[in-house]
Amino acid sequence: MRQILVIGIGTGNPEHVTMQAVAALNGVDAVFVLDKGYDKAALVRIRRQICERYITARPYRFVEAPDPERDRAPADYPAAVDAWHEARADLYEAMIAGLGEDECGAFLVWGDPSLYDSTLRIIDRVAARERVAFTHRVIPGISSVQALAASHRIPLNRIGAPVHITTGRLVAEGLPAGADTVVVMLDGDPRFDHLDPDLTIHWGAYLGTADEILRAGRLGDVGDAIREARREARARHGWIMDTYLLRSPTRS
Incomplete structure (x- = not known):
């Protein structure tokens, strides 16, 4: 079955990446990244640097997709966030479906996945759709x-x-x-x-x-x-x- 890893990578310093995260990265076939546009290109670049530095055990592919647009000043904040999460879930589902049946994919999360980050909620949303089968595991990071x-x-x-x-x-x-x-x-x-x-x-x-x-x-x-x-x-x-x-x- 496909496996998904949600890996906390710290706040931009590659040395924040834990030994547990390094071991997990060396088991991935694909690294999934949402591109937030030119202004935040450095966030993608740092993720690439982490992969290039730490993934040494096997070849992997780096899969990017444009992050859905988000209303930053909505009249209804909860509804706007829900719509954004749904659009992200569509992307996540497509990325996960692109894995081979026995492959492992990873989302690299700034800081720690448990603290003010939407990745785990969106993965739960994808799982609830029951259109693509996978298991997932969380690797904590420095927040x-x-x-x-x-x-x-x-x-x-x-x-x-x-x-x-x-x-x-x-x-x-x-x-x-x-x-x-x-x-x-x-x-x-x-x-x-x-x-x-x-x-x-x-x-x-x-x-x-x-x-x-x-x-x-x-x-x-x-x-x-x-x-x-x-x-x-x-x-x-x-x-x-x-x-x-x-x-x-x-x-x-």
Whole structure:
């Protein structure tokens, strides 16, 4: 039966790839990649570099397909995401169907497949259609949350305190009541004016890579500088992957 591997590859540094992932890669016949266009061509290039560096045991093919267009400002966000997932499921199904009956294909996922990534949900959707038979397995990876904490040399949580992980879309409505530490992902246009300026922020882009950018401090002091650094980095590279941690003022 066809086998699918969903492999976490970290945040852009080939050395984030785990030994488990390397072993898994050396059993694949095809690597599947969705091309997100010119601005994000580097994301495809990094996946190619990882394959070229680590797959040494056998020949493999690199299969690319254009990522479906997505409405970035929909009136109905859940419906728009569902439609996008359905379009992606069509592509995934075609890719998987292109495998031989006993072949193995892999999707290389930025960060970790379990955290704010749609790959596993879409594969479940394809499986539920029951039009192509396959099994699948997940190989975990280093997430941007872990990479952020490592680069800033901080623990994610205060002693005995929780960590809340959310998205920029939800932070736009304010932080959760009583939140001590909040990690924000997928924030395409960070705005901090509505947040407590006494929060501490740890921000990072291109984490773990040679292009890594880090900023930290009191939000009211460094918020504008972070937005400017982010704007300049996006203009220079054509894309940006960043995340940040917000922490309430030190408790007495």
